[in-house]
Amino acid sequence: MTPNEIRDVILDILEDIAPDEDLTDLKDDIAFRDQLELDSMDFLDIVMELRKRYRVQIPEEDYPELASMQSTCKYLEPLMKDVAV
């Protein structure tokens, strides 16, 4: 998957996890937490959805890498290189 495709995946997941949030103006370089009302349970769900949908395993110590869209896509790029869209 390309970084753009990964970005779409994350947007998709965010839409499911937080359906009331407006994602149209989401800034990639600002932390999700500072733009959206996401709590720690919602963050866990991002990890869980990635595992469920794409079989991507993210160890607990790497959870902080998912702070913003930019850092998330960067972190996932090598992990999802060979994953089909």
Next chain:
Amino acid sequence: MYDTIIIGAGMSGIAAGIRLAYYDQKVCILERHYTIGGLNSFYRLRGRDYDVGLHAVTNFTPKGTKKGPFARLLRQLRFRWEDFALSPQIGSTIAFPGVKLDFGNDLELLLSEIRASFPDQVDGFQAIVDRIVDYDDLSPEDYELSARELLAEHITEPLLIEMLLCPLMWYGNAREDDMDFGQFCIMFRSIFMEGFARPLAGVRLILKNLVRRYRELGWVLRLRTGVDRIHVQDGRTTGVILDDGTELEAKRVISSAGWVETMRMCDDIDRVNGRKAGQLSFVESISVLDKKPSELGYDRTILFYNDSDKFHWRRPKDELCDVRTGVICSPNNFLYESDDESKKLPDGIIRITTIADFEGWENLSEEQYRLEKLKWYDRAIASAVRFVPDFRGHVVDTDTFTPATIRRFTWHDNGAVYGAPHKQLDGTTDIENLYVCGTDQGFVGIIGSIISGISIANQYCLRS
């Protein structure tokens, strides 16, 4: 071999099951009773539907609210706000002799009532509000500090302290006399800052939503299937043994049966030592009326009464019930959406709850039990009608349940309604892969126990 076995198909157990099944775990929920719900269940009697445990759903927040337990629950279980069909309360009241305080789903009303009746306490009350810690910020160290001491720091009128504690203790204090600061914060938020609501169809709707979601995800819910023992070996559980002797293996077990009740099931050593089960249980009398309460001039959703200046929150020892205080709930008095009569409750209903002594009730003979239920129905109502219109001439049917009933259908020790006084906030036990959720983990009420199941499942069964 299951990934997780969940003991108990109450709100917390089913919620935990949904989270685990949603993320593809092999889950099995085991329930000894022939129906779901546990402390918050429902039944049908003589052609009418009744709720167990539900007066109102607390923690109510309107559609679009993003913060708070209800919003979190909806996101975590992937429900829409509409799915719970919650109609807000009309309004509730705390009634002590000579003074009453109304409150609603907004702190403003309570604040203005305090301004009117206790004008010199307004600043103190505001200081209390500022001290209320948010749910996620409660630290285990601060949790068990004394709520009474905190209140006394800011409020100099003892009567106001008693009046504020009354509804908070009624809707969720497992301790006698005083309240944990942590629990005080949780209840203060859920009752005074968030508020009450109810689905027209009652508990039934909520449970059906939960079970349907769980079943859609394809996993197992077994009723009439009691767990006899939790098998423990070298500090770990390997699974459970059912009442009929069948062994079920699992990588993890979550129990909503209660702390002491769970420890008792562990089969390696005797674990039932210091920690005590809850002491607080209730008698609840339900009266079906030939008129709606509003036709009798009564519009209160919930009325918490106390017949002296001092509020007593303690299991009665000399009598089967303590009618000095009580909760009067009218399920009709919610803002159900329509003017269409068929979209309202068919009958007028008034529920009266009093604190009761489990041991006393449990030890009665069958005949005595029947007679005492009648007697205490009369006494509870006689006590209540000092605070609400006398509806006794309008009663067409009644039902009463006691601590023994609660014990019989939930298997919680002492018929305890809010669990043990000491909570296991982190949900762990000394057995590595055995966890507890539900009232003894710490969150009570419908929303609270659902959040409890979700939290424990998330924390120990989903993280890598």
